[in-house]
Amino acid sequence: xxxxxxxxxxxxxIPTLKFYLREGLLPQGQLSSPNQADYSERHVRRAxxxxxxxxxxxxxxxxxKTIVDALDHGEELYEVIGRTVDSLGxxxxxxxxxxxxxxxxxxxxxxxxxxxPVREDSLxxxxxxxxxxxxxxxxxxxxxxxFLMPYAxxxxxxxxxxxxxxxxxxxxxxxxxxxxxxxxxxxxxxILAGFRRLSHEQRVHDLLGAPPPE
Numbered sequence: 001x002x003x004x005x006x007x008x009x010x011x012x013x014i015p016t017l018k019f020y021l022r023e024g025l026l027p028q029g030q031l032s033s034p035n036q037a038d039y040s041e042r043h044v045r046r047a048x049x050x051x052x053x054x055x056x057x058x059x060x061x062x063x064x065k066t067i068v069d070a071l072d073h074g075e076e077l078y079e080v081i082g083r084t085v086d087s088l089g090x091x092x093x094x095x096x097x098x099x100x101x102x103x104x105x106x107x108x109x110x111x112x113x114x115x116x117p118v119r120e121d122s123l124x125x126x127x128x129x130x131x132x133x134x135x136x137x138x139x140x141x142x143x144x145x146x147f148l149m150p151y152a153x154x155x156x157x158x159x160x161x162x163x164x165x166x167x168x169x170x171x172x173x174x175x176x177x178x179x180x181x182x183x184x185x186x187x188x189x190x191i192l193a194g195f196r197r198l199s200h201e202q203r204v205h206d207l208l209g210a211p212p213p214e
Contacts, residue, residue, distance in 0.1 A: 003037070010051065012050075024069075025064060027072070045173070050064055052186075056183055056186050103132050
């Protein structure tokens with residue numbers, strides 16, 4: 001297909017597709033003439049993946065480039081999924097504060113006891129450490145990492161449910177598996193947070209004897 005059909009199929013404008021090509025996010029098409037190239041279903045899937053990463057997950061072009069480079073270099077699917085997970089949720093913490101370094105030792109021990117990954121470059125780990133350090137500073141001084149067990153258990157239950165709902169995910173083509181995994185992570189995190197906030201709101205109304213919120 002020509003780039004105009006690729007644009008029509010994906011809903012991505014031609015200038016944006018050309019930008020993706022220049023940045024190496026989309027593989028180059030097969031030249032049919034000096035100024036013309038043909039594109040395939042692979043380009044349709046890749047453009048859909050980029051759109052999901054950009055519009056739904058809110059990733060920067062640089063982070064998307066890291067993910068598609070891993071795909072293009074034939075890395076194992078679990079490694080690409082790991083790169084994707086590490087790209088979600090904000091900026092990497094370059095250096096911990098003293099309080100965060102102190103919390104990191106407890107969190108790493110706790111994660112290891114649960115059989116969860118303890119990687120220095122894991123953004124999820126960094127965010128847990130940063131938040132827990134602030135919990136200790138401002139809410140519950142000296143609280144042990146085991147205080148977080150209910151959150152870990154709830155996350156494990158949600159993950160098991162999500163995994164059961166997507167059988168065969170890792171049997172799909174890598175780009176489709178990445179797209180589905182990314183959309184699942186990006187879309188269900190705010191749903192989980194939203195239910196937690198609404199539960200707190202209802203709890204406050206119950207405690208204060210206020211009428212239920214409309």
